Each structure stands twice: as C-alpha cells, then as structure tokens.
Amino acid sequence: MAEAAILVLRTCVTLLALPIYILSFLGLWEPFCEKIFFPFVMDKLSTIQEKKTKKHKLELFRNLPDFKSPSGELKLLEIGTGLGTNFQFYPPGCKVTCTDINPNFQKGLSRNMSKNQHIHYERFLVAAGEDLHQVPSGSVDVVICTFVLCSVHNVNGTLKEALRVLKPGGAFYFLEHVAANPSSWKHFWQHVYYPTWKLVFAGCCLTREIWKNLEQANFSELNLKHIDVSLPWTPVEPHIIGYAVK
Template sequence: METSVLLLRVCLALLAMPIYLLSFLGIWKPFCEKIFFPYFLEKLSVIHNRKTHRQKQDLFRNLPEFASTSGELKLLEIGTGCGTNFQFYPAGCRVTCTDINPHFQQTLTRNMKQNQHLRYERFLVAAAEDLSQVPSGSVDAVVCTLVLCSVLDVDRALREVLRVLRPGGVFYFLDHVAADRSSWKYFWQQSCFPTWKLVFNGCCLTREIWKNLEQANFSELKLQHISVPLTWTPIKPHIIGYAVK
C-alpha cells in the first residue's frame, strides 16, 4: 500500500511539475493567493453550496436561538471567502467577516449586495489562529466552513473560537475530512495529498478534524459524518455540526 501511494504521488508530482517549478521560484504562492485560488473557490463554492444546500439549511436553522438577551445576533465568520453562507443567516444578523486572503473582495461584495437582509460590520484580514482584532466573549456565533482543512494549527484556531464566543455561544462547522483509513477513498487522499496541498493553497486531505473538536473545551458537541457528492474529487467525506461554549 505504501509503495502504491508513493508511486501515485510521484506520478501526480510529474503531472504538476510546472506548478512545483513555479513554487520553487517563489511565483506560485502569490499567483495562487491573488488569482487562481479566489477564482477556483468561487466556482467550487457554487457547486458545494448546491450539493450541501439542505444540510446547511438544517445546520443554521437554530441560529436565531443563540441571539443575545437583547435579541441581537452577532456573528463572526472565519474564512468568509466569497460569502456563500450569507443566504443562510437570519435577517438582521450583524456579520463580521474574516479571511487570511484579502483577494476575495469582488465576489464577496457581490454576495453582500445580494444579501441585504444582513448587517455587515467589517472585514478583517486575519488567520483563524489569530483573531486578536476580535474582543474576547464578544460574539454569539462563529461560523467556519471549508477552512479548518487548511489552517496551520486546528487546535489553536479552535481556542480562538472559544475565546471570542460569549458563554453559551455557538460554533458552526462544515469541512471535508479524512476518509476511513481502510478505504480506497483514504488511499486516494494519501496519494493526492502533497500535490493537492500545493495546488489548492494549503488544503489538507487527511485531517481528522472531528478529533480536534472532541478534544476542545466545548460544553456540547453535535457532529455528523456525511458524504458530499463532489464527483472525481478526494474531498467527499465531510463533518457537519455545531458546538456550544
């Protein structure tokens, strides 16, 4: 099995050799962050939203229940990207957007204009592991979809989520994860891992993010494993759910 994985990794690396060369020359990363990844993510988000529309509706159905005693709901979205989750948030919700990549502005602005039922507070350029611009205990809800797969430190990101949430606040998550280790899906994830991570801006295919969530200090965790029918991709296995501080 290990030999087969190694051989497939070499084959994929050879196919992606121009990207590896651009990366070696220091050209790929800025090009990826500014042009390729925003374009790719916009296209993927449309498909992913269509495939997970019902699950997202169910996921965010209880979001109004976590509004503060004044009835106001303050929401922080980590890794907002193109803003594809806006349509699922309740009217009047005050949204603060964050992303480590500032180059999503065009699509993000378009989605904001299409979702005028929300109140947009500000956009912060920030990594999930460092939300120091957000005061502790200041938000009712945190949302993070298709982000924990690519952060540098999942546990540190979850600690930041807990810090910014008020007591009783909620964290919503949806992300692709590692398949069962005995499955062919996991074999393909292992095989694609190095090239996929390089091409798609640090996205990791084999993270068992549910374990990080189980070990975080949430008082309640509702988590479900699902399969999203994304044809010909190694990112079908997902987790979805919410956790209460």
C-alpha cells in the same frame, strides 16, 4: 505494499504537476495562487458546492436565532468568509464580522453582500483563524467556519480562538471535509494526492481527522454528524457537520 503504491503514484502526480512545483520553488506560485488562481477556482466551484451542500446548511443553520443575546441581538463572526456563500443562511438583522486570511475574494464577496441585504455587515478583517486578536474576547454569539479547517495552519489554535471570542453559551458552527475511512480506496487516493493537492489548493489538507480536534476542544456540548457530500472529481469527502457550545 500500500505505502509503496502510494509513494509511486504520488511521484507520478508530482511529475504531472512539476511546473507548479518549480514555480513554488522560485517563490512565484503562492502569490499567483493567492491573488488569481484560488479566488478564480473557488468562484467557479462555489456554485457546484452550494448545490451539494445547501440542504445540509439549511438544516445546520436553522437554530442560529437560538443563540441571540438577551437583548435580541445576534453577533456573528465568520472565519474564512471567502466568497460569502453562507450569507443567505443567516437570520435577518444579525451583525456579521467577516474574516479571511486571503483578501482577494472581493468580486464574489461583493456579489453575495449585495444579494443578501437582510444582514448587517460590521467589518472585514484580514486575519488567520489562529489569530483573531482584533476581535475582543467574549464578544460574539456565534462563530461560523465552513470548509476552512482543512487549510488553517493549526486546527487546535483556530478552535481555541473561536472559544475565546465566543460569549459563554455561544456556538461554533462547522461543515468540513475530513479523512476517509482508513480501509477505503478514498483514503488511499487522499494520501496519493495529498502533497500536490495541498500546494495547488492553498494549503487544503485532505487527510485531517478534524472531528478528533473538536472532540478534544473545551466545548461544553458537541453536536456532530458524519455525512457524505459527493463533489464530482474531487477527493474531498466524507464530511462532518454540526455545532459546539461554549
């Protein structure tokens, strides 16, 4: 019965978004979404998202200095840097390599770079999380990944790359929205919206159980918490937060 209801409601949502599906079929939506729509929407929503997640990020990143190398240097790589909203939480003097599959966030990224001169920006790489071949193995102390694993093509592949580039004893930090409890209405509506949401929001998947990927990855230690971060009018909740050590 629930599956039938999901199918009916999913069809209704698809019909409402029919112009986008047509543009996608013609090969016009993805370039527009990547270059204009998604950067614009993220720029507008980032303020709301940051207000909701700031206290969680302050707690999450407070032990970043613990992972400095013996020389006192902290080399940090961020997967899916986007607008650079995490820069404010990084410790002074750390060296940051920014990566993103979408190079069209220049306006917001430049704004956050200029506001956060306490860190050293080493380089920006256009790269997918699953393919960080431009980054040498065992070369960074910390990898940061927030609100990115929902949209990568391969979660396990991204975690494998994070492990590869980390030094032994280095840490992978994460904050992600995940699938809701299967018995909840949130879970029901996530499955209703899933295909259209994924198309409109650049591959964002609402139903991933990312905590399972983290549990199965080859980290020596995993510190993970399930939390609720309510983002108004969106099905992107609940969340997981924490860090894993190589």
